[in-house]
Amino acid sequence: MVAFLRREVARRVFARELMDSSYTIRDEFEKSPVYVLTPLGLKCNRVFIIGVLAEKEEVGEEGNVYRVRILDQTGSFVGYVGRFQPEAYEALEEIDILTLVATTAKVRVFEGETRKFVFIRPETISPADPESRDYWVVETAVHTLERIREMKRGESENARLAKEIYNTNLEEYKSMVKEAVMRLMEDYAEVEEDKEEGEEEITLEEIVKKLNSFLDVEEEEEIDLMKLLEE
Structure with missing residues (x-):
């Protein structure tokens, strides 16, 4: 029987959750890809991330591989881009450090003598705009909180295995999500500048409302982040 290979879905995951991972899973059929199981029960082979390109360094004897570090609100993704990823490699050559980038990447695990190390291999990478980054953060926050809810229920095999x-x-991890969303407001400096003396600090609920408004999200599609945070 022939197993038809399909392109894996690029999951939304924060750096801390992915980089905290160490366990790998391979399905039973031949040539199955290797998946990483995260501490919140996400089984992933590919990810989609948006963050700041903090480092871009040529490594290897011939300097034909870039080591990159991409920052999100929770930590950093470490990755390697070589000539076997020509689209990403050529694009990366033209991107400056501290540029906001979007990347779709394969997830890989390096097994050392004492520990396993998770890294990414970008397939595509391109400059991104702040609005896309903000939506990615909130969307990823929602996915993360949904995984936390699944972990509490313990109904799925992956959730039980991760636990x-x-x-x-x-x-x-719930605190991580809250902090990630709160940090979005650092990019809206005018909100703080307009705050009157003695005015109460902005709440997380207000942040989510502002983000939904700023991103021009339809009412029926508004992100119900507050409900997830309360669970």
């Missing part, structure tokens, strides 16, 4: 392997502290 067993990582002994995941769900409250830590």
Whole structure:
């Protein structure tokens, strides 16, 4: 029987969750890709991320590989781009450090003598705009909170396996999501500048409302982040 290979979905995941991962899974059929299981039970082979290109360094004897570090609101993704990824390699040559970038990447695991190390291999990389980054953060926050909810229920096999392997502290990841969303407001400096003396600090609920308004999201498609955070 021939197993037809399909392109894996590029998952939305924050840097901290992905980089905290170490466990890998391979399906039973021949030539199955290797998946990474995250501490929140996400089984992924490809990811889509938007963040700041913090580092771009040529490595290797012939300097034909770039080591990159991309920052999001929770940490950094470390990746390698070589000539076997020509589209990403050529694009990266033209992108400056500290540029906001969007990338679709394969997830890989390097097994050292003492630990496993997760890294990404970008397939595509291109400059991104702040609005896309903001929506990615909120969308990824929602996906992360949904995974936390699944972990609490413990109904899926991946959730149970992740809990067993990582002994995941769900409250830590929930706090990570809150902090990631709060940091979005750092890009809206005018909000803080217009704040009157003694005025109360902006709440997370107000942030989400502002983001939905700013991103021109239809009412029926508004991100229900507050409900997920309360669970």
